[in-house]
Amino acid sequence: MADQIMLSLKVNGQSHSLQVHPFARLLDVLREDLRFTGTKEGCGEGECGVCSILLNGRLVNSCLVPAVQAQGGEIVTVEGLADGQRLSSLQDAFLTQNGAQCGFCTPGMLLAATDLLQRNPHPDEAAVREGLAGNLCRCTGYVKIVDAVQTAAREAR
Numbered sequence: 169m170a171d172q173i174m175l176s177l178k179v180n181g182q183s184h185s186l187q188v189h190p191f192a193r194l195l196d197v198l199r200e201d202l203r204f205t206g207t208k209e210g211c212g213e214g215e216c217g218v219c220s221i222l223l224n225g226r227l228v229n230s231c232l233v234p235a236v237q238a239q240g241g242e243i244v245t246v247e248g249l250a251d252g253q254r255l256s257s258l259q260d261a262f263l264t265q266n267g268a269q270c271g272f273c274t275p276g277m278l279l280a281a282t283d284l285l286q287r288n289p290h291p292d293e294a295a296v297r298e299g300l301a302g303n304l305c306r307c308t309g310y311v312k313i314v315d316a317v318q319t320a321a322r323e324a325r
């Protein structure tokens with residue numbers, strides 16, 4: 169279509185090229201076009217963090233990122249955290265520490281925590297809470313999520 173542009177990006181290690189609307193949001197391209205539906209939409213305004221992904225190694229809210237800004241970029245979504253059927257140690261810790269209840273916030277929490285642990289492999293509780301401050305959870309009260317992140321950090325020692 170004349171009003172579309174060609175977008176090329178790598179998602180979880182796989183290259184994709186597709187036509188998108190010039191004003192498409194990265195969140196919609198990931199969910200609707202490429203079917204990475206683990207990335208959720210909540211507020212659509214950068215407030216809740218459920219749409220968090222890593223773009224070129226940086227944690228971003230994909231609802232706020234124009235897809236064209238990801239041109240040629242490398243993206244990690246929640247689907248890219250596991251190694252095949254094998255969960256990452258962080259995902260495993262969310263399971264064992266009951267870090268997920270309804271699970272809606274969990275993909276964003278996992279990406280934010282992955283970003284945090286890459287920057288600070290042994291965060292104290294305050295650092296975990298600060299690292300996850302952009303991600304809202306309506307169910308857990310955050311305690312078990314913080315426990316899960318610290319468990320994963322301990323087990324990585």
Ligand code: FES
Nearest residue numbers: 210212214217231
């Ligand atoms: S949907 Fe992106 S921050 Fe809420």
Ligand code: FES
Nearest residue numbers: 269273305306307
């Ligand atoms: S587990 Fe339900 S919103 Fe966090």
